[in-house]
Amino acid sequence: MTSAAIPTPSQLQALIGDRTVHIWGARHDGYAAHNVLARHGIGTEGFVDSSLSMQGERVFGKPVMLPADFFAGATLRTAFIVIASGFHADEIAAQCLRHGFRADRDFVVQSELRLFNYQVDISGSCNLRCISCPRGNFDEHRPKGFMSAAVYRELIEKILRDDPYTGIITLYNWGEPLLNRDLPEIVTITNEYGLLSAISSNLSFRLDFEPVVAARPTWFRISVSGWEGSYEVTHTGGNWTRLMENVYRLAEYRDRHHPGMMVEVFYHIYGHNRDDILRWQALCNELGFVLRYRHAALAPLDNIESVIDGRPINERVRSTMGLQALQVEDVMHRAYAERQRPCYYERHLWINWDLAVAHCMEWYRPDLNLVEGSFLDVTADELIAARDGSQFCARCKARGIHRCFVVYSDEKLIAERNSIPFAEKVV
Incomplete structure (x- = not known):
């Protein structure tokens, strides 16, 4: 793919018609x-x-419907589909084809319009040391630091020059974005350029984050795993009392400054916290949050590779594996079986706070970069060529490792394994 192969917005409008x-x-x-x-x-x-979990919700004031309900009323003459699902785009495309919708005539895939999905780690630090995350289970890290609002503005301007179908900037990956004091201004800049913003936080700290909400981010995720004492087992270094105080503050700040902000609680299912999800569901119902969940993953993919290769792993990785409801061996068996399917991360760019471009947002090795130097100095076609020609990516896909986190996130598998109680009520 090259940037010249993507249809212009006017060409897309003509394809959609009325x-x-x-x-x-x-x-x-x-x-x-x-x-x-x-x-x-x-x-x-x-x-x-x-x-x-999305049924009955509204996004940007518009209803969310199940596929069966959509196809019951949609026709080729009246409906056009934009597939905007990272993990399951190929499955969705196949379903559209089965219902007579034609690729590039009646539906398009969003990832084929844009060049990349941009993950900007504005914070090179985190306040927790979760044992399932490289912040807690890796010994080598990239340099610590924070992206300034001035540098962020330069970055956004380059992204939009290169990639006009960009719609959202994800302001986190391995770091805690609320530690960056420029975050309110960074969110404001994002809005100024007509982009959406996504934030994920552990909320387990003493910080005044009201200015962040007042800046009006689009989407705010809270990462959790358990309730009361079980939470602190896997959100290592977290404080339950502070978390709960901040959860209620977030609801208060949302209602005061930005009622349209979407708040998601993202629940990591371990063997020891299965039943706690019901208490989180009740709290989400009370506060108007959305609950999403996945089997707790062992991150990063570097650790997955070490496990399947039989290389030594440290005590924190072993502790994580001992608590997981879905074991690495089972995950990789399933991932390898679908190794021919696409890599969700292949069209993501992880841009570090210092503008280094990491090779992949799910591998962590500090020396593993996609290109040398600053993102600001590399052209879009150079980034595409680096990704398309990557032997590292080729090896990862050949072993099925690229599908690993897709398996962890499979809600059908969660229901099949009865990994949460009364799954039909968690909607």
Whole structure:
């Protein structure tokens, strides 16, 4: 793929014609698709999503419907689909084809319009040392530091020059973004350029984050794993009391400054915290948050590779594996079986706070970069060529490692394994 192969917004509008547009995927990528289409004068009718947890929700004031309900009323003459699901785009495309919708005529895949999905780690530090995360289980790290608002503005301007279908900037990866004192200004800049912003936080600290919410981020995730004492086992270094205080503050700040902000509690399912999810569901119902969940993953992929290769692992990795509800061997068996399927991360760019471009957002080795030097000095086509020619990516995909975190996130597998109690009620 090259940047010249992507249709212009006017060409996309001509393809859609007078049909109503439906976005398949009601999370990150769906938000981005909605925003990009609106920026180019293309309206949307609603969202399609198979996740039960999204049913009954509204995104940007528009309904979320199940695929069966959508296909019951949609026709080729009346509906056009933009597939905006990272992990399952190929499955969704196949489902569209089975219902007579034609690729590049009746539906397009968002990831084929944009060059990359941009993950900007504005914070090179975290206050926790979670044993399932490289911040807690890796001994070598990239330099610590924070991206300034001035540098962030330069970065955004370059992204939009290179990639006009960009709709959302994810302001985190391995760092805690709320530690960056420039975050309110960074969110403001993102809004100024017509982009959505996504934040994920552990909220387990003493910080005044009201200015962040007042800056109006689009989407705010709280990462949790358990309730009371079980929470602190895997959110290592976290403080339950501070977390709860901040959860209620977040709801208060949202209501005061930005009622439209989407708040998601992202629950990591371990063997010891299975039943606690019901208490989180009750709290989400009380505060108007959305609950999402996945089997707790062993991160980063460097650790997955060490396990399957039989290389030594440290005590923190062993502790994580001992608590997991879904074991690495089972995950990799399933991941290897679907190794021919696409890599969700292949069209992501992880840009570190110092503008280094990491090779992959799910591998962690500090010396593993996609290109040398600063993101600001590399062209879009050079980044594409580096990704397409990567032997590291080729080896990862040949072994099925690239599908590992997709398996951890598979909600159908969670239901099949009865990994949460009364799964039908967690919607």
